[in-house]
Each structure stands twice: as structure tokens, then as C-alpha cells.
Amino acid sequence: MQEDVINAWRGGAIDFMLKPFTAQQVSGCLAKAFVIAEKAKNNATNQSELNPVNSGITQREAQVLMLLGKGHQQNEVADKLGISLRTVKMYRTFLKNKLHLNTLMELARYFDKHQVAIEKIAGSHFKIKNQLE
Numbered sequence: 001m002q003e004d005v006i007n008a009w010r011g012g013a014i015d016f017m018l019k020p021f022t023a024q025q026v027s028g029c030l031a032k033a034f035v036i037a038e039k040a041k042n043n044a045t046n047q048s049e050l051n052p053v054n055s056g057i058t059q060r061e062a063q064v065l066m067l068l069g070k071g072h073q074q075n076e077v078a079d080k081l082g083i084s085l086r087t088v089k090m091y092r093t094f095l096k097n098k099l100h101l102n103t104l105m106e107l108a109r110y111f112d113k114h115q116v117a118i119e120k121i122a123g124s125h126f127k128i129k130n131q132l133e
Contacts, residue, residue, distance in 0.1 A: 056098055062121035064091040068104065069111025069118070 005016065014036055015029045057065070060081075067077040074092070078085045092107070101107055111118060 057095065057118070057121055059121060059123055061091050061095050061098075062118050062123075064088060065095055065107060065111055065118055066122050068092065069108050069115070071108075 008016070014033055017025050017029060063081060064077055067080060068074070072080070074088045075085055078088045081088075092104070095107060096102065099107070099110055101110060
């Protein structure tokens with residue numbers, strides 16, 4: 001049992017309940033877990049909001065974000081960048097995970113808020129820059 005407890009703590013456990021447990025104990029543990037999860041989410045969001053350059057966005061992800069942020073459809077992004085639609089969807093998923101965003105609309109808002117920094121990451125030699133408008 002001690003080994004199980006140690007492994008659970010190392011795995012991120014926040015609390016333990018011993019049998020028999022009550023519904024009140026379960027509710028208390030769940031409430032505690034939700035509070036911790038919300039704090040972690042807010043910290044991660046605040047970090048990416050403060051400095052998008054340090055959020056780990058690659059040059060290609062920035063290019064995809066620029067096009068999506070300017071209202072292009074995913075298939076248009078694929079055509080303009082010379083990549084597959086599947087690859088565009090993969091980059092979109094990476095961006096949402098890195099920036100702690102859930103929807104395409106949130107990605108667009110993020111681009112609007114951080115456009116200058118994202119354009120720097122995308123690079124001044126971005127070959128399709130003239131086609132973005």
C-alpha cells in the first residue's frame with residue numbers, strides 16, 4: 001500500500017480516500033480537484049497571454065495562425081502554404097494546445113491581440129505575405 005501511495009503522489013494525486021468513504025468526502029475531493037485544475041488553467045493562460053513569443057509557437061504554426069486569424073478557411077491555408085489539409089488541422093490542434101485555447105474563434109481573437117508578435121515569429125521572409133490580405 002505504501003508503494004501505491006508514493007506512486008499516486010508522483011503521478012499527481014491531490015488527495016486520498018480510504019474505504020469506506022461518504023458522498024461528502026467524494027464531493028470534497030472533487031471540489032478540491034476542480035479548484036486546482038482551474039488555477040492551473042488560469043496560470044497557463046496568463047503565461048501565454050503575457051508573451052506569445054515564449055509560448056513555443058514555431059514559424060510554421062505562426063504562419064498557419066496568421067492565415068486562420070485573417071479569416072482564411074483551412075483548405076485555403078493548405079493551398080497557400082503548400083501543405084495538406086490534414087497538416088493544417090494538426091497545426092491548429094498544436095496551436096490550441098500550446099496557447100490553451102478551445103475554439104477557432106479563440107485562435108482568431110488571440111491572433112488579433114498578438115498580431116505583431118505572431119508576424120515576427122512567422123518571419124519577414126514569409127513567401128505568401130502579399131497573398132494574406
